[in-house]
Amino acid sequence: MSCFSPSKFSLAVVRNLCLFLFSLNIFISLFTELQEIVFVIQSQSNSFHSKRAEDLERNILKQAEVLGKELPRILLIHQMDRHDGAWTILPLMQDFSASYGRNSSWIFFCEEDTRIQIVKLLETLRRFDKSKEWFLGKALYDEESTIIHHYAFAENPTVFKFPDFAAGWALSIPLVNKLANKLKSEPLKSDFTIDLKHEIALYIWQKGNGPHLTPVPEFCTDDLNSYKAVHCATMFSNFLPVCGDPVKKEDIFVAVKTCRKFHRDRIPIVKQTWEGEATLVEYYSDYAETSIPTIDLGVPNTERGHCGKTFAILERFLNHSSSKTPWLVIVDDDTLISIFRLRKLLSCYDPNEPVFLGERYGYGLGTGGYSYITGGGGMVFSREAIQKLLASKCQCYSNDAPDDMVLGMCFSGLGIPITHCPLFHQARPMDYPKDYLAHQIPISFHKHWNVDPVKVYFTWLAPKMEDSFTEKKQRRIREDL
Numbered sequence: 001m002s003c004f005s006p007s008k009f010s011l012a013v014v015r016n017l018c019l020f021l022f023s024l025n026i027f028i029s030l031f032t033e034l035q036e037i038v039f040v041i042q043s044q045s046n047s048f049h050s051k052r053a054e055d056l057e058r059n060i061l062k063q064a065e066v067l068g069k070e071l072p073r074i075l076l077i078h079q080m081d082r083h084d085g086a087w088t089i090l091p092l093m094q095d096f097s098a099s100y101g102r103n104s105s106w107i108f109f110c111e112e113d114t115r116i117q118i119v120k121l122l123e124t125l126r127r128f129d130k131s132k133e134w135f136l137g138k139a140l141y142d143e144e145s146t147i148i149h150h151y152a153f154a155e156n157p158t159v160f161k162f163p164d165f166a167a168g169w170a171l172s173i174p175l176v177n178k179l180a181n182k183l184k185s186e187p188l189k190s191d192f193t194i195d196l197k198h199e200i201a202l203y204i205w206q207k208g209n210g211p212h213l214t215p216v217p218e219f220c221t222d223d224l225n226s227y228k229a230v231h232c233a234t235m236f237s238n239f240l241p242v243c244g245d246p247v248k249k250e251d252i253f254v255a256v257k258t259c260r261k262f263h264r265d266r267i268p269i270v271k272q273t274w275e276g277e278a279t280l281v282e283y284y285s286d287y288a289e290t291s292i293p294t295i296d297l298g299v300p301n302t303e304r305g306h307c308g309k310t311f312a313i314l315e316r317f318l319n320h321s322s323s324k325t326p327w328l329v330i331v332d333d334d335t336l337i338s339i340f341r342l343r344k345l346l347s348c349y350d351p352n353e354p355v356f357l358g359e360r361y362g363y364g365l366g367t368g369g370y371s372y373i374t375g376g377g378g379m380v381f382s383r384e385a386i387q388k389l390l391a392s393k394c395q396c397y398s399n400d401a402p403d404d405m406v407l408g409m410c411f412s413g414l415g416i417p418i419t420h421c422p423l424f425h426q427a428r429p430m431d432y433p434k435d436y437l438a439h440q441i442p443i444s445f446h447k448h449w450n451v452d453p454v455k456v457y458f459t460w461l462a463p464k465m466e467d468s469f470t471e472k473k474q475r476r477i478r479e480d481l
Helices: 010-035 047-065 090-100 117-123 173-185 196-208 225-233 268-272 307-320 341-347 383-391 405-414 453-460 466-478
Strands: 039-042 073-076 106-111 114-116 135-137 169-173 235-236 254-259 280-285 294-296 325-333 335-337 356-358 360-363 371-372 378-380 444-446
Touching: 010 117, 047 073, 047 114, 047 235, 047 341, 073 356, 090 173, 090 196, 106 173, 106 356, 106 444, 169 173, 169 341, 254 307, 254 341, 268 453, 280 307, 307 383, 307 405, 325 335, 325 341, 335 383, 360 405, 371 405, 378 383, 383 405
Parallel strands: 039 073, 039 106, 254 280, 254 325, 280 294
Antiparallel strands: 106 169, 114 235, 135 169, 325 378, 335 444, 356 378, 360 371
């Protein structure tokens, strides 16, 4: 419609009418575009996480109400599929294509703590031709080749970009349809899922036959109160979840797995770093040494796996520790951990529920496998989870079986979900992108190889004054939401 100025209208009236019609066109455009986006929240079934995902869902719907009566489609991953591999996203592509391949333009993924400015998101996506294949996100990259990515792109790891899930990421429907067709003709064959964001980017790239990630500066992980927030379509709100007073020191029992050959080099590191943060700590070895002291569980040491030792620890915790101790943490002797921060995190979980918490990996999830908590970053169990596990009679098939994977199989068989927390880390700080760690207050790292573990602890994990400041800041953010 063109705007003109008949003599009976003043110039001001015509100007206002033009502005109204322009605003109406924007409103109608936003309304239409909103219906073309499917929001997928990468949620979890644990009660704490499902509530946070539902809070985000309500926040999106509340924003959408001002744009029209028809609300956007929002999916929660943990509600979509009983299959344990839904969290790896790719097994859902065929469902996305079948359900939304003809009536949508974008699938937008986000985490439960991603905060979305709907109008800004729509403005951002409008820059990209929805008829083409797009893979959008905040770009991460490795500064050096790393074991968690199987040393991919070893000559120059910075060339390969992958999305930071905390900032949200998007796939255009033409790309979703292409991936669905590929998965239909060539089912997933991957054995292990270690770093999902990197592995999804690799799969989409298809060795150069698919699109690279396109960096989108409006997809942010800045704090909600950051001066940069005005330019962001997405932000991130939770560096370390805190839901109340930290759990008491006496409520966490820490079990350290070790063996005689590491008594002299690894145990002193534990004592120099995090041991003082814990009240209840025991060292389990193949040799009783009173100076540490260590406890011989009667399980021979193995070069790998340590399943027999881990299950002996679980039984000892259930049968010999105080029945009032609700939490057990099992770590390796080269795990660096902040018990101070873990106490804060556990304020968000109900120990009366069967909780199995840590950094989640997967095995054979494209073909009906299972998830597991990788042991190096630390495994956290509620007493309730251990009771259900041992009552099931699920056990190691050998003493040197991989304990973390056997535990994953057992809990999967019991229908007890693995709860993922990205603040636990299987590797060293330098094995993760700096931008990824920038929006975390980490709880653990693993391995002493080629690093000064004492320096790593005091740089990344030791209690600091800013921890208390950040906790108060995050409480204010939650109150504002």
